[in-house]
Amino acid sequence: MVAIGTELLLGQIVDSNSARIGQTLAANGFSSYLQLKVGDNHDRIVAALRLALEDADAVITSGGLGPTQDDITREAIAEVSGRRLHEDPGVRSVIEELFAARGRPMSANNYRQAMVPEGATVIEQRKGTAPGLIVPVGDKVIFALPGVPYELDDMLANEVLTELRLRRNDATVIRSRVLRTWGLGESRLAELMAPRFDELEGSNVTIAFLASGIEGVKVRFTVGTASESEALELLGREEERARQLLGDYVFGVDEDTLESVVARLAIAEHVSIAVAESLTGGMVASQLVRVPGASEWFRGGVVSYATAVKEQLLGVTASSVVSEDAARMMAEGVARLIGSDIGIATTGVAGPEMLEDQPVGTVWIGMSYRGRSEARKVQLLGDRERIRTYATATALDLIRLTLSGSGRGFTAF
Amino acid sequence: MVAIGTELLLGQIVDSNSARIGQTLAANGFSSYLQLKVGDNHDRIVAALRLALEDADAVITSGGLGPTQDDITREAIAEVSGRRLHEDPGVRSVIEELFAARGRPMSANNYRQAMVPEGATVIEQRKGTAPGLIVPVGDKVIFALPGVPYELDDMLANEVLTELRLRRNDATVIRSRVLRTWGLGESRLAELMAPRFDELEGSNVTIAFLASGIEGVKVRFTVGTASESEALELLGREEERARQLLGDYVFGVDEDTLESVVARLAIAEHVSIAVAESLTGGMVASQLVRVPGASEWFRGGVVSYATAVKEQLLGVTASSVVSEDAARMMAEGVARLIGSDIGIATTGVAGPEMLEDQPVGTVWIGMSYRGRSEARKVQLLGDRERIRTYATATALDLIRLTLSGSGRGFTAF
Incomplete structure (x- = not known):
């Protein structure tokens, strides 16, 4: 695959086309060897196409088929394939009709899109104005597709896959x-x-x-x-x-996530969940709510960031807010307050400063269920954001392990 | 740039690293010529590196520095640069210390990460276990960076840019x-x-x-x-x-974010904030807590996902939970419950199903302050996750606009 466009190299656009092409090819049993991104520079496009053709049987390009002077994919492919460009009357008349239908004047540049390497097959444009090209290079082939995702996807799913299947010898x-x-x-x-x-x-x-x-x-x-x-x-x-x-x-x-598995277990066990969060600050709740239909088993939670909120709303009486007792009391408190079967709590030190003389990364995760509660300490590494996200995933994983009866989960219940 | 990993070719991961590297280089005045993605295959990585080095003065690779057998970037760079791999005692001891600190056993594979081409400079690993490498190739250079974005960004911003600037001859x-x-x-x-x-x-x-x-x-x-x-x-x-x-x-x-600007305004205005979230499910709170020192002005919040939680905990009496009244009552209720100057609320329809006959993407954002409250409706497009994240950003932006006295913010206060 060769993605063409200076804007890709500058990072002004993330090249998502290549990833989607890779997925489509993999799903259809074609191996991908190499993907290149190259700017609007004739010699570099030619070099990229030659490298790609060395190893692969087929090369797909995206972009550089538009009407402006920096759209030079056609010329580069002509050089690599040793074919001259000529104007395709069919493409020319489709472009003219398209402009007439839109009531827009055509500029001379638009006729550039009708230039096609001799011997190439045109993939007719359906939505935009850029036709695609199928250009044989010896016993190999270059597919030139427009960079606009929906135009590209359409041609890929139809003409490109059809041609590739025809060319594939084995039925793997x-x-x-x-x-x-x-x-x-x-x-x-x-x-x-x-x-x-x-x-x-x-x-x-x-x-x-x-x-x-x-x-x-x-x-x-x-x-x-x-x-x-x-x-x-x-x-x-x-x-x-x-x-x-x-x-x-x-x-x-495949598509499972920690939160979707927690959702499945909660539904199977007929339990509702509430969360009390300090350092994660709502991230555990937000992850759980990602699952469509979460209201069936997720009731809500409290972000008890200030100590007074932990004490007054959740009834935490522990002397330290980063402690086993605090995590347990938060879990108990939120289940009581929100009226859920299970309470989950997180408290700890996300940094950048230590808290109560405890090092950054110290995290307690608590759970209450069936009238009992338990908490576990984990020590996490990294910056503030990493500690908060890993604390969140660890909490979700502990719910999963506990509800599925693993010995690695909480065992008090 | 050469991005290494079969998962990139298969489209299981979109290579966002290359785009960010391209942005950083452009912002610092370095031109990008070519980007390649290549699988975990020695010969193809070598060919990609050689092609990249033909034209460019420096090549940045990402990925393939991990501890497993399919992490073969080190070997490919050794071949291209004509340098032998040897174990770096410094890297080895850092890895050993990291594992000791985590209390985890080290596997034999981890020592592979200490293998370094002779004459290369090691970029010390800070957050993960993969060190980066600066490997001279004649008068050119290869930078080998880990594929994990935050490790890569860190090394790019520091060692890589420093070395590139040293190598740049002009004084612009x-x-x-x-x-x-x-x-x-x-x-x-x-x-x-x-x-x-x-x-x-x-x-x-x-x-x-x-x-x-x-x-x-x-x-x-x-x-x-x-x-x-x-x-x-x-x-x-x-x-x-x-x-x-x-x-x-x-x-x-530059590094400002919506939440860091909200934090600055809250501190300047000496106001505390609490949030009540329905469809965003904790995401607004979680974004606010990203700011170090948030406890100075952020007190906490309630994720009132179940209707009963909205009613019992926040005192919402509105007949519809997706309405102006509900958003205002949630904002008032959470400020009262948590004891904050400002209450912020979100309620709406994240999908995939309609709610109370209101279309997916309907979102109400409420704010209470100084004894008054106000709410505004926005209509968002996209899937569940996009609606939730855009609702979150819109809520943060409304706090910003209101606290900075913009006419586009809430005006009741």
């Missing part, structure tokens, strides 16, 4: 599945998975780890097989084996 | 300033700025617009001059002119 089906984990670093996960890694060496299954910050570490399995059913069977086998190795550090699959 | 001083705006789209901003755009044509000042979603639209001025003082004078002049054209749609400069 490629599918992948992502296991979502929380609580282990990437290297520890890799160690736990090492036995399976070794067994799969040279097979049609690959494993990749994706450290995703607040989203935990993702473990992705990709299989290439002869049929859809075989792919699903293999993925099922790998998921099962990975769950044996990783235990309940796996919290979900 | 390049400085930039970003005006932060909220409330206007990119095209409307460009229209308002058009007169200045024309006047600056061909001068040493450039203007760029960066649509940044929940962070609003940024307007960046970059100047190239002979001295620091001249640069600052020019930027001051441009800021003043832009503020004349854009009025109080400008909320701040």
Whole structure:
């Protein structure tokens, strides 16, 4: 893939086209080798196309097909493919009709869009004014698509995939599945998975780890097989084996999130949840509310940032607001105040200053349920924002573990 | 720039690093020629690095520095630079200390991160476990940065820019300033700025617009001059002119955020704030708490997600929970309950379903202050998450406008 446009290099636009093209290709079993972003510079576009064609059978470009002088993708492709540009009468008349229909005058520049490498197939423009191009280069091919996402997506889903399927010789089906984990670093996960890694060496299954910050570490399995059913069977086998190795550090699959899993457990257990937050300041509640239909099990919460709010509203009498007692009392207090089955509490030191002589990163997470309460201390690293987000994810994970009966969750209930 | 990771090619992660690197380089007067994304494949990483080095004086890589077997950036750079990898004792001991501090066992894989090309300079890891590398290649240089955005940004802003400036031969001083705006789209901003755009044509000042979603639209001025003082004078002049054209749609400069501006105003006005949130579910509170020292003016809040919580805790008696009355009563109720000068409330329909026959995206924002209250309706577009985040930013902006006495804010107080 070659994305063309100086605005991409300057970061004025994030190139989301390449990611979507990558997803579409992967979902249809085509491998992606390389993606390039290059400015509106003829020699660099030519060099990028040549590099991409070295390794790959097909290259998709996006952008640089517009009517202005800095839209030079056509010329670069003509040079790389050794084909001359000529005016395509069909494209010219479509552009003229489009302008007539809009009642707008056409400028000389607009005719540039009718210039097409000889021997190329035109992908007719449907929504914009830029036609796409399919340009053979020896036994390889360049697809030139407009940079506007909806025009690009439309041509990709139709002409490009059709042509690619025609050109594909084998019938391999490629599918992948992502296991979502929380609580282990990437290297520890890799160690736990090492036995399976070794067994799969040279097979049609690959494993990749994706450290995703607040989203935990993702473990992705990709299989290439002869049929859809075989792919699903293999993925099922790998998921099962990975769950044996990783235990309940796996919290979900593919689109699952910590909050969606908490939601599922709360609904299954018929429990309602309320939260009392100090250092996380509403972030735990806000994450829970991301789940559509949260009102079924989430009742609300209190952001008890000032000490007086902890005391007066939640009935905290602990001498320290960053303590086991404070976290437990906050959890009990909010369940009582809001009228929920479960109360969750966070209190700690987000920084940048120490609090009550306790170091930055000290966090207590409390939970109350069935007339009892329990709290756990975690020590987190990083800046204020990182400590707050990791405290939030840790709290969600503790609800998950507790409701699913894991020995790693709270055990008082 | 070379972004490394198969997950990028598959579109499982959108490579936002390259765009941010491009912005930072542009803001500091460095040109970007080419950006590549390449999978975890040794030969392709090597080819990408070689291509990038052909044209450019420096190459920045992101990703592939982690501890697992598919993190192979170190090896590829060693090959391209013709340098052997050796274990760096300093890096090794930092990693060991980090694991000791966390009380976690270290795996053999983690030691891979201490492997460094001979002659390279190590950029010490501050937040994560991956050190960065500065590797000379002839008279050119490769900077290897981790893929995790906050680690990358930190090293880019410090070691990378410092080294790039040292290597730059000309004495032009390049400085930039970003005006932060909220409330206007990119095209409307460009229209308002058009007169200045024309006047600056061909001068040493450039203007760029960066649509940044929940962070609003940024307007960046970059100047190239002979001295620091001249640069600052020019930027001051441009800021003043832009503020004349854009009025109080400008909320701040450079590192300012809506919440940091609210904090400054609250401190200046000696007022305390509490929030009552329904559809935003804690996000307004959580944004306010991002500001260090928030306890000085932020007291806390109530996430009144369930209707019963709105009624019993906040005293809402309105017949509809998505209404002007409900928003006003929530704001009054939370100020009374928490004991703050100002109460802020959000209630609305985040979707995916309609609520009380009101369409998705209907949001009421309420404020109480000095014994009075007022509410305003906004209609937002997008999915659940977008509606919640835009409602949050709109609420913060309304506090800002009101406290700064703008006619666009609430006017009842």
